[in-house]
Amino acid sequence: MNKTAPIDALVLMSFGGPEAPEEVVPFLKNVTAGRGIPEERLEEVGEHYYGFGGKSPINDQNKALLQALREELDHREIETPIIWGNRNWEPYLTDELRAEAQSGRTRFLSIDTSAYSSYSSCRQYREDFAKTIGALSAEGMTVTIDKIRQFYNHPGYAEACALLLREGVADFTKQVGALDAEKHRILFVTHSIPNVMQDASAVETSGYRAQHEELMTHLLNGLPASEALPAELVYCSRSGSPEVPWLEPDVNDRMTELAADGVSGVILVPIGFISDHMEVAFDLDTEAKETAAELGFAFTRVATVGTHPLFVSGLVDLVEERIAQLRGDETTAPTIPGSTALVPGSGACSIECCRGRIERTTEPNWPA
Numbered sequence: 256m257n258k259t260a261p262i263d264a265l266v267l268m269s270f271g272g273p274e275a276p277e278e279v280v281p282f283l284k285n286v287t288a289g290r291g292i293p294e295e296r297l298e299e300v301g302e303h304y305y306g307f308g309g310k311s312p313i314n315d316q317n318k319a320l321l322q323a324l325r326e327e328l329d330h331r332e333i334e335t336p337i338i339w340g341n342r343n344w345e346p347y348l349t350d351e352l353r354a355e356a357q358s359g360r361t362r363f364l365s366i367d368t369s370a371y372s373s374y375s376s377c378r379q380y381r382e383d384f385a386k387t388i389g390a391l392s393a394e395g396m397t398v399t400i401d402k403i404r405q406f407y408n409h410p411g412y413a414e415a416c417a418l419l420l421r422e423g424v425a426d427f428t429k430q431v432g433a434l435d436a437e438k439h440r441i442l443f444v445t446h447s448i449p450n451v452m453q454d455a456s457a458v459e460t461s462g463y464r465a466q467h468e469e470l471m472t473h474l475l476n477g478l479p480a481s482e483a484l485p486a487e488l489v490y491c492s493r494s495g496s497p498e499v500p501w502l503e504p505d506v507n508d509r510m511t512e513l514a515a516d517g518v519s520g521v522i523l524v525p526i527g528f529i530s531d532h533m534e535v536a537f538d539l540d541t542e543a544k545e546t547a548a549e550l551g552f553a554f555t556r557v558a559t560v561g562t563h564p565l566f567v568s569g570l571v572d573l574v575e576e577r578i579a580q581l582r583g584d585e586t587t588a589p590t591i592p593g594s595t596a597l598v599p600g601s602g603a604c605s606i607e608c609c610r611g612r613i614e615r616t617t618e619p620n621w622p623a
């Protein structure tokens with residue numbers, strides 16, 4: 256029995272990353288095709304990858320997540336295949352779906368590895384689906400791809416983040432002896448995006464930044480009073496041209512400012528990333544950690560959810576939720592308090608949402 260009808264197969268859809276030094280430049284070319292990212296920035300980002308032997312950590316993390324999802328599906332006696340496809344590197348989405356279609360599975364439900372709404376983290380994946388559908392159609396194959404909603408406010412993701420935050424606070428407390436609201440800060444960190452992309456994300460949902468704030472508020476409310484510290488949202492991994500405004504403050508700049516205000520320790524909480532991919536491994540664990548060391552800060556970087564069982568079972572709950580919606584069955588769409596489930600369109604945002612790309616074309620640095 257196909258417990259997931261009308262879906263034939265699930266797809267873990269991610270960004271992709273190089274496996275070896277010779278793949279770094281071709282990968283970066285794929286990522287930035289048609290974008291106005293300056294050459295110097297690409298060389299700089301290339302160096303981050305070479306610093307890790309030319310291999311991105313993201314693929315092994317996706318393999319682990321794929322395995323964990325398989326186990327959770329098996330546990331629920333759901334036999335539907337789950338495969339993995341990427342936007343920017345092998346295994347490419349189109350190739351994986353072609354192989355499935357040749358085996359007779361043509362209706363897909365995607366689990367994207369991005370938690371929030373924005374062009375880069377939601378709509379661009381849907382454009383990838385459209386490209387794959389178009390490419391396979393040109394080869395005579397008809398496939399459909401739906402997706403689960405953005406999961407930043409799903410209890411599975413949020414409660415996994417909450418437990419990991421408690422562990423991080425415990426680690427930090429050991430380092431400093433006792434928490435002190437004058438001297439210590441919680442900095443929630445996410446990937447910066449251009450301001451125009453932020454604005455476009457906030458048309459039909461609360462938007463990229465406010466979604467992070469909803470989760471932050473929930474996580475802070477969940478901390479016992481003895482662990483309460485002042486907290487704020489900061490950003491990492493800015494790219495693009497310096498004249499184009501992106502979300503700020505940068506995590507390093509903010510730590511430097513805080514040091515001038517008498518702060519001497521930070522807990523970084525990377526709620527924008529589901530696993531320790533390059534932004535976490537380089538921008539936080541290398542660069543931000545160095546900044547903290549220069550400032551003489553106590554420093555803890557909270558773990559990302561990775562394959563946390565609450566996160567993995569939450570994703571499978573979201574698969575079941577979306578399938579129930581597709582069937583027209585009664586279903587609930589649970590969220591953390593103070594947040595609302597995103598409207599089902601092609602899964603998460605409505606089809607008009609997050610059109611960051613259109614605004615970009617009005618800027619000299621963002622060619623159409």
Ligand SMILES: CC1=C(CCC(=O)O)c2cc3nc(cc4[nH]c(cc5[nH]c(cc1n2)c(C)c5CCC(=O)O)c(CCC(=O)O)c4C)C(CCC(=O)O)=C3C
Binds near residue numbers: 272283312527
């Ligand atoms: C919001 C967001 C997420 C989170 C949501 C999600 O997970 O999707 C994310 C994830 C990722 N971004 C990644 C890598 C890169 N992102 C770049 C460029 C950009 N990212 C942007 C935004 C985001 N990016 C934006 C607005 C740009 C600029 C222009 C553009 O392209 O729209 C560039 C080009 C060079 C540079 O500018 O840094 C690279 C190499 C990797 C792989 C890491 C690894 O290998 O472990 C992952 C998971």
Ligand SMILES: [Fe+2]
Binds near residue numbers: 446
């Ligand atoms: Fe990125």
